[in-house]
Amino acid sequence: MPGIIIFSEDSMLAAQLMTPALELKQSLNQPITALALSEADAKALAALGADHAVFLQSAGKWVDGCAEAIFAQVNKAAASIVLIGGTLRGKTIAAYVAARMNAGMTTDAKTLKVENGKLLATRVLYAGLALCEEAVVLPAVATIRSRTFLAPPAAATPGTVESVTVETDARVTLGAVSPTGDTGVDITTAGKLVAVGRGFRKKEDLKLAEELAAVLKAELACTRGIAEDEHWLPIARYVGISGQTVKPDLYLAVGLSGQVQHMVGCRESKVIVAVNTDERAPIFEAADYGIVGDLYEVLPLLTAALRK
Amino acid sequence: MADDKYDAIIVGAGPAGSACAYTLAKRGKNVLLLERGNAAGSKNVSGGRLYTYALELLEPDMYKRAPLQRKIVREQVMLLNERGSTTIDYFDPAFGEQVPQSYSVVRAELDEWFAGEAESHGATVASGVLVDGLIEESGKIVGIRSGADEMRADIVIAADGVNSLLGQKAGLFPDAAPNSVGLGVKETIDLPDNLISARFGVKDTEGAARVAIGCTDGISGGAFLYTNKGSISIGIVFNLVEAAKQKRQVQDIFQDFKMHPAIQPLIEGGTSVEYGAHLVPELGYNGIPKRLHREGFLVIGDAAKFGINTGLIIRGMDLAIVSGLAAAQAVLETNSPSQTGELYMKQLERLLLTANQRAYQNFHNIFEISRIFSAYPNLANDAMQFLFTVDGKTPKPMLSGLYGAVKRNVTLGQLASDGWKAFRSL
């Protein structure tokens, strides 16, 4: 009997994949098999409602190396839909598995449903300029980026867990692995962001934004210019087409004009607020609320008002 | 042939450069046409009207292959003041029936086509190449430099536009003086063809050209409006010396013109798709540098400041093509490089380019009459308002009413002196 397969080497993302998997299970009436690279992950996914969770136990440490093993599981389960977490490793594995399955694949799906024997996904084209619907005939593969879905609540009855020993790609030798040495701040998970742009005249002035962020319990984000030209903030805080994509509840953009290359990275924020001196700056068209005014005057007032 | 030696290197694939390359390549010359934009036309902005006789000189019926927009059959002159406008509208279907004399054009399309024509006749076209300098040996120009690369030719032809950095590097003329160029700014606005045709009273293949004065805050200059296929080109050309004397940003003046109650309805419902700016040779015959050549080097097109602006008619591209043809013919005429320059000047005479320029040589003096740009358009509209106002009161005698419109705007002395100056300029 065909089934739905999910996999992500990222535990949080794997849990999030369960949400679309459970929805697809509803419409397809097929069981969910979750593949995981640790026993704990396998158990967690079974607890979230995977009918069956498989711990792929291997000697190899190179994640991408288990692509063929994942394909073997997919093949065994006669999968109709394979959902893979859209990390860079995940995308590599997904495309490999899709090719081995001779299947179509949609990358970074934002929504998923099944209709007339096809997996329908919405996704962006042309660097965010457009959205489209992509229909993939079954069996189909889709990758889903982090935080596209929220993880589901625990299931009433957890699924079974099995451990399988697999071979990984021995042709590739994994050498040094260096985790990102950043301060640990992940602006993509922040609920609120204060984003700064070139309206700030010097690095010390960012203090105004920091104070506002502190009151709001927000993190600081920035434009490309602030991170890459001025080096006032680390690259990890840069939002935009080649930087981070964020969707916080509040995106408070200060002293930035709102070029499309920046907005692509934050346009899915729930509420966007702009503070800018130039009334005609495109950021105001992209904002829910805005103040036309000098940030040097507005920010201290706003910080004070919110403190009350 | 050696790999790095050409008969001619032409710098700049605008109408002048492509006309020259086309003519030379067609006659079997080994030509290199260089363009700094990623494609020919991608760095070019012009009002957008081509007089096609120039293409006819190059090759009969060549214009029929060109990506032209609309055949201009309606010539309009608009006098604006703050509230209203007076328009003179000359419609003549004969413009279409005889040899078509002018078309609106979009340079991104026209220039790419033109360079392609040269290429199809064997010219080597290399775009995305910026020429940095010239190679000079024993007092002659023998080639060009681009980055670390050098390329040699019997003759280098500078078609590098109004800023002609190469002409300066060759020592032929100094940098342009502020009074010698005007600044053109332009917006392209997409609008469905049926709306364009209806608003300008033309068929879908035909178009209108409109010039307007009285919209430049008193700065010497004028606006233009051309109908294309599915778009309208709208812009203003400013006299830079006067623009620099006042405080308003040229962009603001232009945007106000766009929103003038007599202009805005023409473009309403449209979508702005591009904004550009470019310098325009302003002085006509008197602005052409005394020296346009030295051994191994010719200057053509805007680089040579060929241009005619009568206020009603603005010409540049046609003169560029003719000058490109003249340069090509000069190159073809002799094997002695020291002769080419003089032959080029003779070809300019023979092709009537010089005569055309000379005929209008005093014309720009008219533009020194500053009242043309506000007082007279105002006068025209005041007079019209008087003539067409019916309010039930006892009408003023016709003459005194008109005299009032004059008096509010100019003195009789100014009127007389301006009239005399204008007459002398023609």
Add this chain to the structure above:
Amino acid sequence: MPKCLVCYKWTLDEQDIKIKPEDLSLDASRAKGKISDFDRNAIEEAALLVEKNGGAVDALTYGTATVKQSLKDVLSRGPAKVYWIADASAESADAAVTANVLAAAIRKIGPYDLILCGEGSSDLFNQQTAARLSALLGIPCLTFLQKLSVEGAVVSATRKLEDGTEEVSVTAPVVVSVLSEINKPRIPTLKQVLGASKKPNEEIKLADLGLKPEDLVPKATRSSVKGFVMQRKNVIFKESSAADNVAKLKAGLASEGLI
């Protein structure tokens, strides 16, 4: 002395595509073609490798008839020869069809030690080609590289991933995909531009690749393509008193439940 092949896509320049305000459809009528941005990095990386290690680079592309416009451009960037497949099927090809065609072409013109791709195309950004090629050709794959070097038959690379970097190495042949940060693509010089027209290009007919009809049927199809437009409240406070504006904004934030 690796023998390299770089695969590239000729795409529309997304900067030239406009969203029509009336129905959000896309207007590509004025769009020019370009070599997909990230593929330029792949081409540059191949050129740099060969300049350093010797060997040779060829290029390969599959597209509609417009791919012919790319030949001079790609050859001015380093490759010694370009193979091109121009076929109408490319118009609707998905990543599966593209990989089938490229893999078949590589079997025909190969073998190659190193096959390079960009991290994704600038239009569809499917990010699948490198991994699919590795599956179809049965050779390993290293994706998302920020550093690449070749010594003898050993290809070593640094991958940049979400949680850090990892060093990997493998014996050729291998497929790789590179990140845009791996290099800065060159601006072809005059001589490189002129040299490009003297380099060979070879058309490969799709019919000569021995593909089955089903290999050319896309499994993913796109529909209802719409420009992305933000729907926002656009409540803008612009009174002269900054304090008033701030008070109104605070009320607005409160109404959204954000404070």
Add this chain to the structure above:
Amino acid sequence: MSIKKLGPEELLALDKFSVDEGQPHILVDKAICASCTPQVCLVVCPARCYRLKDGAVNFEYAGCLECGTCRIMCTEKGVTQWNYPRATFGVTFRCS
């Protein structure tokens, strides 16, 4: 969409630019600009690349339309170098 007055950013946003990061094609000497009173660049640059910031003329080459106006009009020669951008960079006009 209706026609409206467009601000400088909106006008430039219509155009296609490829900015040569870190390689300005026009160089401006701020010291000269500081002592310049006419400051005609502020009104004549059609791209508004020259603007007052904290009372001083600030030049931004990224939105340059490559027209040459500043080179010709700069009265105090504060524009110390004026060149076209390197090949493949700068503005690209598609419908002019």
